[in-house]
Amino acid sequence: MDTTLAKGLGVLDWLARQSDGARLGEVAQALGLGRSNAHRTLQTLVQCGWALQSLDDSRYFASLKLFELGGLVDGAVDLKDRLHPFLAGLAQATGETIHLAVLQGADIVYLDKFDSPLPVAAYSRVGGRAPAHCAASGKAMLAAMALDGPALRAQLGLAGDSLPTHTPYTLTTLQDLQADLAATRTRGWAYNAQEWRLGVCGLGAAVLNARAQVVAAIGMSVPALRCNPTQAHALAQQLRACAVQASGSLGLSASAAQACNAGRAGASQTISEGTTPQTTQDGCAVRTSAAFAPKPASASSPASTTTRRQL
Numbered sequence: 001m002d003t004t005l006a007k008g009l010g011v012l013d014w015l016a017r018q019s020d021g022a023r024l025g026e027v028a029q030a031l032g033l034g035r036s037n038a039h040r041t042l043q044t045l046v047q048c049g050w051a052l053q054s055l056d057d058s059r060y061f062a063s064l065k066l067f068e069l070g071g072l073v074d075g076a077v078d079l080k081d082r083l084h085p086f087l088a089g090l091a092q093a094t095g096e097t098i099h100l101a102v103l104q105g106a107d108i109v110y111l112d113k114f115d116s117p118l119p120v121a122a123y124s125r126v127g128g129r130a131p132a133h134c135a136a137s138g139k140a141m142l143a144a145m146a147l148d149g150p151a152l153r154a155q156l157g158l159a160g161d162s163l164p165t166h167t168p169y170t171l172t173t174l175q176d177l178q179a180d181l182a183a184t185r186t187r188g189w190a191y192n193a194q195e196w197r198l199g200v201c202g203l204g205a206a207v208l209n210a211r212a213q214v215v216a217a218i219g220m221s222v223p224a225l226r227c228n229p230t231q232a233h234a235l236a237q238q239l240r241a242c243a244v245q246a247s248g249s250l251g252l253s254a255s256a257a258q259a260c261n262a263g264r265a266g267a268s269q270t271i272s273e274g275t276t277p278q279t280t281q282d283g284c285a286v287r288t289s290a291a292f293a294p295k296p297a298s299a300s301s302p303a304s305t306t307t308r309r310q311l
Contacts, residue, residue: 011031020059023058050062090242098113141216161175200222220235
């Protein structure tokens with residue numbers, strides 16, 4: 001355990017419960033700290049924005065930063081509770097692993113999930129993270145946000161145009177990702193062709209609130225052996241309908257929800273607009289255009305049909 005961090009959190013926890021704040025001596029006595037030790041801790045909290053010090057009597061108070069974070073956490077919990085029934089319905093209808101994710105910087109974080117009951121299933125963990133640029137849920141949210149190049153680069157924390165790779169199928173440049181996000185907007189749903197984990201494909205659709213702002217994505221993890229183009233499109237239609245209903249439950253009008261998630265006529269004919277679906281030995285469609293040509297997985301790649309894998 002990091003004792004310095006634990007001490008700081010202890011001081012902050014105690015201070016937040018003091019409605020009238022506290023003086024240095026009171027903090028030191030309550031937490032069994034020396035005055036100099038308590039002073040250093042309190043000043044660090046003040047400098048980092050977690051505490052305030054009165055200019056009148058030098059009393060310390062917890063700042064509103066705790067309230068801000070509490071609101072964010074409460075919002076995430078409320079979102080999970082409100083959308084849980086939609087995930088349950090989709091899981092029952094498809095038999096695949098279903099999850100709810102939110103975007104945090106360059107990553108997605110899983111808030112809720114339903115595991116597939118099938119013997120071969122994809123795996124994700126509540127509280128777990130995945131890179132947004134190669135997970136279907138992340139790409140669905142990024143596509144709906146419609147960021148330009150500089151904004152997308154900032155969102156993903158990139159210094160240049162190269163993307164971190166995780167499998168031979170991960171998109172490697174910002175330009176490739178932008179083209180994929182454009183195709184996602186046209187199609188109405190995002191697709192991950194083993195870009196995060198070998199043997200696992202993913203589908204994702206954004207969930208919007210009443211102001212048409214992206215708040216989450218509903219994702220589906222599917223073993224590659226059950227993710228040929230026909231299967232992917234059939235599952236995507238159910239996923240997209242679920243996202244429309246979920247957005248409606250958050251106040252988005254039915255027409256706006258359909259417009260944001262319906263895709264354009266004819267766009268569902270291919271996995272990615274402007275590319276030719278090709279089935280790999282795993283049975284999963286991958287891009288084969290010049291811009292998206294994947295490197296073939298090596299023969300030593302882990303088998304995809306006998307274990308649970310994380311999207």
